[in-house]
Amino acid sequence: MTADKPGNDGHGREHDDVARLHQAGDAAYRRLVEGVLDYAIFLLTPSGRIATWNAGARRIKGYEAAEIIGRHFSVFYTQPDIDAAWPDEELKLAREHGRFEDEGWRVRRDGSTFWANVVITAIKHADGDLLGYAKVTRDLTARMEQERERRRMAELVEESRRMTEFIAVLSHEIRNPLAPLTNVLSLLGRETLSPRAAWCVEVASKQVRQINRLVEDLLDVSRVTTGKVRLTTAPLELGEVVREAVEGMRPAAEAREHRLQGTWPREPLAVTGDRTRLIQLVSNLLSNAIKFTPPGGTITLTLRRDGDAAVITVVDNGIGMTAQTLAHAFEPFSQGEEHARGHGAHGAHGGLGLGLALVRSIAELHGGGAAADSAGSGQGTTVSVRLPLRTEADAGDAADAMK
Template sequence: MQEDTAEPNIKADVPAADVPVANALTSSGRFELLVHAITDYAIYLLDLDGSIVSWNTGAERFKGYSAEEIIGKHFSCLYTQEERAAGIPEHALATVATQGRYETEGLRVRKDGSRFWASIVIDPVVDESGTLIGYAKVTRDITDKKAAEQALFESEQRFRLLVQGVRDYAIYMLDPKGRITDWNSGAVAITGYTAGEIVGRHFSCFYTQEDRDRGEPERGLAIALQRHTFQHEGWRIRKNGTRFWANVVIDPIYNEANRLIGFAKITRDITERKRAQDEVDRQRDILSHAQKLEAIGRITGGVAHDFNNLLTIIRSAADLLGMNNLAAEKRARYVEIIAETAERAALMTKQLLAFAREQPLHPEVFSIASCIQALTHVIEMTVGAKIQVNIDLPTDLKDVHADAGQFEAAFLNLVINSRDAMPAGGTLQISACYSDRLPSLHEHADTGDIFGHFIAVTIKDTGCGIEPSAIDQIFEPFFTTKELNKGTGLGLSQVYGFAKQSGGEVVVESQVGEGTAFTLYLPCAQEQPSADSVESSSEESRHVRSRNLLLVEDNEMVGGFTQSALSDVGHNVSWALNAEAALEMLDAGQEFDLVLSDVVMPGMSSIELAQEIQRRWPDLRVVLSSGYSPALAQKGGHGFELLQKPYTLDQLLAVIQ
């Protein structure tokens, strides 16, 4: 770094270095005042031999000599012993005489022997005829500047040594176009390229061909300029062609004028870390798969156990009905037992589907307060006299939008769970309130609370509580803390599935020995409920005029039974085993009042069939029937009527009517 070392332009009006010259110099009063006023520069004159003939205030200030002490001495006394031995003073004057100027920086000596770093300029002094009569010498103390420069140089050297010493990171510079301008030892170790091999090449040479084709290198620089940084992980290529997984950071670099001068790029080889993470993920997948298999085994075992019990009852009752000498009242009783057992089996299926969130729901707007109040007698009969029931429901509680029947089932499941937790009696507290957020549980755990409008129904008991180790499993199907044959383990799973599928949540708080509180969250309704529909009675639904029905069912047992049952009550039923056969019947010109189709079928689905019928025969009514269908559960039947299996004959006839 250079500082201004300009000096006064002293020319021919300065006399030579004898007495007449000195007298001539001192005769210029104004010039002498100017020179002596300058304190930051040592400005003095030398005669042809190099002896000092004038001395200003600046020279006296930072060299320590007064004018009386120094005038007449040779200027070489201000040089170091080493420079005098090397003939530097004489060389300086000779350079001025031959080249017209001498400029340098070097160490000089003060009166006290201390050294300082000086900037020196020597110019020739000539008279009016152009004859050299002496030398004008301007010196400035630049010790502080040189110290700063040295400190900066040492700092840059230390930083360069630091960067070069880092071997775990490739740290290098790019120009504005992405060409490599600098290269550290870490970059050599990671990529295999030496500085001589890589400097000047575009940094995209480290990218895979696929990334280059997608423009990833240019995209990285563009994002770095836009966002002031770019961070990414991906595959990079070494000199030998092998790939490594890299963590990359690119930052733009600007100069003092805020002009882009390039990019700083830091790359780290994290291949081993990625391999370790991939192995962790693989082990987690294996564990998850094992847990799923365990859960499937538990569910399968539970279903088999409970359904075998139900099938035993149905089969035994059917065998008894086959006895010729069975009394009419007993025959009626066994028919009732079969119906009740079938209802229990249907309820178990619904609970499983509710947990899987594949249960087709029929949401409606209803009042939770009114629903619970209507169940008060059922609650009291269910829990028994030893348990005190307290119901606290605000009168201004908002309506909810959910499946009312599923809510009642979920609510009663929670009540029964609380009853079983208080065998010796206790208190059951039922309350509800408005909430503007959904707790961040389960799959919402990473996103925080979900805000909205919800009604929170809390069922709190003073029972035995739940062990902390069991809290995370209580909503799993067939998991139960009750004694053998005291519960199916499906009640809480139904509550969980219903809450999730309804857009709500269920949370539990429990302390062993103090009790448990379940809170069921359901979304508030956005509109008021419509007028209640009036259902026909069972007897009325069975006495209807005959209809022409097209039954589409691939299960021969179900299809044959349904066709027979509907024919027995007076309907004309045509049966097709699949959607393609049904379309052939319709294309043949057969007229039908209603198409009743199972949802799950091979080939064309019932939804596609219904859509085709709607397009070609828009006046023909279509009813879809299923006990399980993800498509219907997620999209609500695609706008078609839905009859849920298992259904009773009365329900089927009511739909037909």
């Protein structure tokens, strides 16, 4: 036997092996392409008719191979694109530049549209003759929707920021002239006035106090939204805080001829919180109930322990909330439209719908939360706030901080 040398039968066998490897590779490549599910991959004739069809094309576009092979690929384009001869323009650009990429709406078999990334590659013979095109399509609808949602959220955040800044500036500008008005009315109240003049001063004073309260609410919402609220926390007995708030709101309840009841446990409920803000929280809960309960109603506040939390619940027998109102109960300015239509909020009830928004914000700043419930319009409302109780570990941390 003689050894194989270049140019003899050994070289011929190697050439045959390479040819068989290429054939096997071509078959494997075709199977790979045909089985791809995430991309629609198919070949087009020079005139743009579909010559092959893979599993991804079937999944994305909805056609079976027997339905689509032989048809012009413009079937995937919207009518405006077809009218503008865009499919033929894509082939022309791919032919001239070797490759063309585009994104746009494409049409599935059922007529629905999807956002597609399309790459068309011209396939040419060694002598430059055009053999056809390879077309790869990706469905980017989900990604586009995510990007659209991201942009929408960014726009909402920016809009909220601008609105908050506007509210803060507006509130400060309104508050500036209120101080001298308050002083003037206070001085007039000390004068000897006719009954009519005294009545005018009383009405004006009441309205100025109302404007002051609304401005303070606006400023509080602005501070909470921009994260400028800083709690001055300390160990508190929540029952004392709640009782103080109830007594502070009792005159307002009596002015509306309401029966205001409060119940709380005998044992102390220890929390860590900002006393002023927690009084504001309870006062807003009661103010909301007083405002939306017709004269002569009953408002009940209950403070109780529930596991490792304290729960403050205010129940009224007022105008109640519909499901739509409940869904937005804790959003700023949410009370206006529906109550204005159904119950005359801006007339009989007044306010800007900030009370419950501040309740939720203060509760969350203390690590708690708020919830509202109602059986419907005219069925009263229940609003509950949960606040975490102070643990022994919290007490230890506070003691360490004081050393």
